[in-house]
Amino acid sequence: MVFMDWNSRFIIIFLVVNLSLDVVAAQQDENVSFWQNYGLPWGTAHVQVLDQNTQVQLTLDQYTGSVGFKSLQTFGSGWFSMKIKMPHKDSTGVITTFYLLSEEKWDEVDFEPLGGNGKERPYVVHTNLITNSETRREQQFHLWFDPTADFHNYTILWNSHQLVM
Incomplete structure (x- = not known):
């Protein structure tokens, strides 16, 4: 049994660390500007907002350790x-x-697509569930699809009754 404080308020964070990578995160509602929902707390020189402010491209190079964005609002579910x-x-x-990520304590729910080359090092998705600073569950999934061929949805459903990833 995993005990979580269902009253915690979470922020959404998207982060890329290490090596060279281009990632595009598309918003569901194309009429909403990226800037209405997200801020750039670090790595601003390596973030490009595209397609009339509905997509963001994050780029790492040999000089950058990480780049990311986070939600401007907090969410309870x-x-x-x-x-x-x-x-x-x-x-x-x-x-x-x-x-x-919760703001009060370290509660975290995440997807970590891990890079690879598709042959000797396959792509993997690592998931974490951390409550009160303790890792409660970690799993790795070897992907049955090519994550480089197209965009794929990674979804978290969070409410007072369930947590589904």
Whole structure:
């Protein structure tokens, strides 16, 4: 049994760390500007907002350790989904993280698509559930699809009755 404080308020964070990578995160509602919902707390020189402010491209290079964005609002529950496309080139060592993080204590729910090259190092999605600073559950999934071929949805459903990833 995992005990979580269902009254926690979470922010959404998307972070890319390590090596060179291009990731595009598309918003569901194309009429809403990226800037209405998200801020850039770090790595602003490596963030490009595209397609009339409905998509964002994050780029790492040999000088950048991480780049990301976070929600401007906090959420007590909801359906959180992000479309992510991994790069075609070798991205071994790249960690792309889409997660919910509580502001009061360290409660975290996340997807971590781990880079690879598709052959010797397959792409993997790592999931975490952390409550009160303790890891409660970690799992890794070897993907049955090519995450570089197209955008794929990574979704978290969070409410007072359930947590579904």
